[in-house]
Amino acid sequence: MKALAKTVAGPGIELTEVPTPRAAAGEVLIKVLRTGICGTDLHIESWDAWAAKSVRAPLVLGHEFVGEVADVGSGVRDVSPGDIVSGEGHLVCGKCRNCMAGRRHLCIRTVGLGVHTDGAFADYVVLPESNVWVHRHPIDLDIAAIFDPFGNAVHTALAFPVLGEDVLITGAGPIGMMAAAVARHAGARSVVITDVSEYRLDLARKMGVTVALDVSAGRIPEVMPELRMSEGFDVGMEMSGRADALQDMIAAMGPGGRIAILGLPTGDVPVDMATVVTRMLTLRGIYGREMYDTWYAMSVLLQSGLDLSPVITHRFGYEQHAQAFAAARSGQCGKVVIDWTSPTLPATDADAG
Structure with a gap:
């Protein structure tokens, strides 16, 4: 499958081919439709001091996304193929004091999607069912792609x-x-x-x-x-x-x-x-999102009329990733979204930057 990956330690990222993951027991395989670029992705792409210390190549980047469920592993009960979903990018242990007390956003062993394990800048991504948020109401895919920072x-x-x-x-x-x-x-x-x-x-x-x-x-x-x-x-x-x-x-x-x-x-x-x-x-x-009180609040806010559309200013196809990262790094932007269903998107007022 196609993926935007840090193939070696050092500056830059590459659109490359990597093996397509499979959903193991308790996991969900998601076909990625849209992704958002985060400041964390910019740090990893530029390979600054934090990235060099925190990230090990090879790695598929990305943790802001929306997709369609393609398959589920055994034991998955509440997520079904065809569901439109976003993902909580903090993978928690479920066993530490805070996880056991329901404060999973404070897990001491948190693993970051697209930072410590392969992420969502790809055709497919796998997440535990517990990290999958199913959109039960109609939602704009671009908005669903930025549920992670919206949660912050x-x-x-x-x-x-x-x-x-x-x-x-x-x-x-x-x-x-x-x-x-x-x-x-x-x-x-x-x-x-x-x-x-x-x-x-x-x-x-x-x-x-x-x-x-x-x-x-x-x-x-x-x-x-x-x-x-x-x-x-x-x-x-x-x-x-x-x-x-x-x-x-x-x-x-x-x-x-x-x-x-x-x-x-x-x-x-x-x-x-x-x-x-x-x-x-x-x-x-404040760190991340409260799992899953914040996610519920996000969905309710949108259903009650909150309009986030002005914050998305640039949209690109996956082959235009260099332009997308340049736009995100320029500061002359809001959120930058990559469409994983199209190699290129035509220039518009929104993505001319």
């Missing part, structure tokens, strides 16, 4: 109640934009998102944010009067991984404010603990 957004956006609250999001990447849309949909009074990319701030406006602020030209406190805020933000979501973004967020929070942190910094982050303590702020780390 939902997990972060709903970490604290947002109904009637003023929300600050730092980092207008695709996950930040989706979190903003979720917060608005869930009843936030106002949602302010910050970035330095005018392209992504424009996308965030299409996603319904109240204010999209270029922090290279303005400061967060300057938008508060127009939003009739006097004490600071109630809920913060840090998506950028930048130390200065978290510092600005802490300074802008009102007393009792709550901050969910998804962005991964590359170094140490100095924190104004005096402000954290005296304002009684709560800082909560």
